[in-house]
Amino acid sequence: MAWGGRKYDAIVIGGGHNGLVAAACLGRAHRRVLLVEARDRLGGAAATAEILPGYRVSAVAHLLEGFPRRLERELKLGKHGLRYAARNIPTVALDRDGKHLLLPRSRKEFSAFAAHLPKDAVAYRDYISRLQTQAALVAPLFAEAPPKPGDAEALRQLLRRLVWRAELGGGATLRRLMRILPESIGDLLDAEFESPLLKGALAFDATLGGSEGPYAPGTAFRAVCREAMRMQGQGVRLPQGGMGSVVDALAAAVSAQRGEIRLGARVARILVEDGVAAGVEMEDGFIVRAPLVVSSAGPRNTLLELLGAARLETGPAMQLRAPAPGGTSAKVNLALEGAPQFAGLAPELHGARLVISPSLEELGHANAACREGDFASDPVMEVTIPSMSDGTLAPAGHHVLSVLVHHVPYDIEGGWPARREAFVQRVVRTLEHYAPGIGDLMIAGEILTPPDIETKYGLAGGDWHQGDVRLDRLFGFRPAPAFGRYGTPVPGLYLCGAGSHPGGGVTGLPGFLAAEVIAAETSVKRTSVGQLDEREPA
Numbered sequence: 001m002a003w004g005g006r007k008y009d010a011i012v013i014g015g016g017h018n019g020l021v022a023a024a025c026l027g028r029a030h031r032r033v034l035l036v037e038a039r040d041r042l043g044g045a046a047a048t049a050e051i052l053p054g055y056r057v058s059a060v061a062h063l064l065e066g067f068p069r070r071l072e073r074e075l076k077l078g079k080h081g082l083r084y085a086a087r088n089i090p091t092v093a094l095d096r097d098g099k100h101l102l103l104p105r106s107r108k109e110f111s112a113f114a115a116h117l118p119k120d121a122v123a124y125r126d127y128i129s130r131l132q133t134q135a136a137l138v139a140p141l142f143a144e145a146p147p148k149p150g151d152a153e154a155l156r157q158l159l160r161r162l163v164w165r166a167e168l169g170g171g172a173t174l175r176r177l178m179r180i181l182p183e184s185i186g187d188l189l190d191a192e193f194e195s196p197l198l199k200g201a202l203a204f205d206a207t208l209g210g211s212e213g214p215y216a217p218g219t220a221f222r223a224v225c226r227e228a229m230r231m232q233g234q235g236v237r238l239p240q241g242g243m244g245s246v247v248d249a250l251a252a253a254v255s256a257q258r259g260e261i262r263l264g265a266r267v268a269r270i271l272v273e274d275g276v277a278a279g280v281e282m283e284d285g286f287i288v289r290a291p292l293v294v295s296s297a298g299p300r301n302t303l304l305e306l307l308g309a310a311r312l313e314t315g316p317a318m319q320l321r322a323p324a325p326g327g328t329s330a331k332v333n334l335a336l337e338g339a340p341q342f343a344g345l346a347p348e349l350h351g352a353r354l355v356i357s358p359s360l361e362e363l364g365h366a367n368a369a370c371r372e373g374d375f376a377s378d379p380v381m382e383v384t385i386p387s388m389s390d391g392t393l394a395p396a397g398h399h400v401l402s403v404l405v406h407h408v409p410y411d412i413e414g415g416w417p418a419r420r421e422a423f424v425q426r427v428v429r430t431l432e433h434y435a436p437g438i439g440d441l442m443i444a445g446e447i448l449t450p451p452d453i454e455t456k457y458g459l460a461g462g463d464w465h466q467g468d469v470r471l472d473r474l475f476g477f478r479p480a481p482a483f484g485r486y487g488t489p490v491p492g493l494y495l496c497g498a499g500s501h502p503g504g505g506v507t508g509l510p511g512f513l514a515a516e517v518i519a520a521e522t523s524v525k526r527t528s529v530g531q532l533d534e535r536e537p538a
């Protein structure tokens with residue numbers, strides 16, 4: 001794998017799943033690619049970790065929701081070893097009194113739901129049907145690259161297609177969508193439903209991964225966007241062996257295209273010569289040249305640090321600086337020497353996605369605590385027990401539990417070293433309420449606060465989306481209005497991570513769409529420039 005003396009058409013910075021997708025797709029487009037990853041492991045926030053010998057769990061991201069079938073097929077991920085341990089996983093809203101609520105996926109489940117919540121059943125069916133119609137209208141926008149900033153004709157064409165699709169459905173969907181754009185999910189759900197548990201679970205989904213509370217304007221549209229992202233995928237799935245197995249398959253796809261991967265290779269600087277991208281300088285001073293540099297390291301890191309703010313005009317640099325980054329989700333991964341028993345939960349639902357968000361009020365409290373630099377007294381969270389369906393993750397009869405805690409601050413009052421223990425105790429106390437005795441089963445655990453997720457897994461800011469997904473940071477305005485469509489002010493330098501359209505999640509879409517744009521905007525001939533080593537790596 002010598003990289004001295006080799007020629008590269010493109011250097012991909014970052015071996016998270018988006019960097020890998022971009023590298024594999026550029027390889028398919030006949031580019032000779034070098035991918036450099038700072039850590040000694042691939043995957044970024046899509047990784048499997050061993051918390052104790054024999055106990056493995058998806059370290060950060062744990063559910064595959066929006067990963068497109070098209071990508072899986074084109075990159076032959078099945079052939080490269082990707083398997084699923086569970087598909088179409090249901091969601092259960094856990095109730096404090098054990099009257100848990102299974103969100104229905106079928107007629108039969110809907111009957112049980114209606115028996116449980118007779119007053120909300122019809123409204124729920126209508127809500128889901130409306131959400132899906134609205135999401136289906138915008139879903140194509142998530143599957144294609146947005147128009148170039150300032151390309152009025154491309155924008156006009158896109159809007160014409162959107163309106164045309166909306167008119168096919170009578171126009172009401174688009175009108176309603178426009179009406180809810182500024183609305184909060186809390187107000188919308190309050191107007192439709194009675195059950196606090198149902199409202200808490202639906203609002204949890206709409207706000208997950210973001211920093212906003214349930215009554216923040218724009219969160220009703222976030223629910224539509226999340227559903228539209230889910231539509232890109234194939235239902236909620238658990239990859240066999242955890243998220244790391246998606247990454248292993250992607251790495252094999254890169255190698256199959258003769259792409260080269262370097263681990264422990266941190267880029268310190270993006271080189272620009274005569275105003276265009278010319279390669280990268282590694283931390284140890286080693287220089288690798290290529291006419292295309294494609295970064296998944298987060299837009300702020302890439303442009304303000306690796307490229308240097310001095311190369312940007314003041315306006316675009318300011319756009320990147322605001323809003324301040326900082327993830328709002330934490331992970332607690334546990335190894336258990338037995339099966340946890342969630343009181344009142346049918347045995348076949350122990351493998352479901354379990355949401356603990358008992359009401360809008362409690363979700364709001366968790367958000368308010370997070371904004372004040374604290375965690376909630378009653379944390380809201382999403383729990384999975386992947387070992388229920390995947391026997392490769394833990395010894396027989398033992399389990400791993402993956403807990404995603406929503407609304408946890410990056411900067412905490414008193415500092416994380418002083419508050420970690422109290423945080424875990426709070427999470428375990430909450431779990432104990434629903435699954436009495438779970439604490440006694442714990443034999444090991446790993447806590448990942450937002451700063452840990454950044455330092456241990458390389459996810460910029462520990463932020464699900466490498467930058468917030470406010471209304472003014474979507475589509476062609478993502479990551480910021482000056483940088484839409486994966487391009488940057490430096491010709492030959494592109495972005496391809498979760499900070500770009502269509503945003504975070506293990507979807508591979510930013511990497512895939514960026515590669516499509518790059519392949520269309522650059523010719524192979526232009527990129528076949530030689531690499532000149534200034535010195536061999538240490």
Ligand SMILES: Cc1cc2nc3c(=O)[nH]c(=O)nc-3n(C[C@H](O)[C@H](O)[C@H](O)COP(=O)(O)OP(=O)(O)OC[C@H]3O[C@@H](n4cnc5c(N)ncnc54)[C@H](O)[C@@H]3O)c2cc1C
Pocket residue numbers: 013014015016017018019036037038039042043044045046060061062063064065066265266267268296297298301306327329330331404453457458459460462463464465466496497498499503504505506507
């Ligand atoms: C707590 C939490 C739970 C989540 N759960 C889910 C979930 O269940 N399902 C889901 O779909 N999504 C989930 N997400 C979101 C998802 O994990 C991310 O959106 C996604 O992994 C981002 O992928 P990426 O490839 O764009 O970036 P990353 O995974 O951050 O990869 C970027 C890579 O670039 C490398 N890098 C950075 N700087 C340099 C440099 N200078 N030189 C070389 N390499 C560099 C990093 O080390 C890293 O490996 C979750 C996020 C969080 C925080």
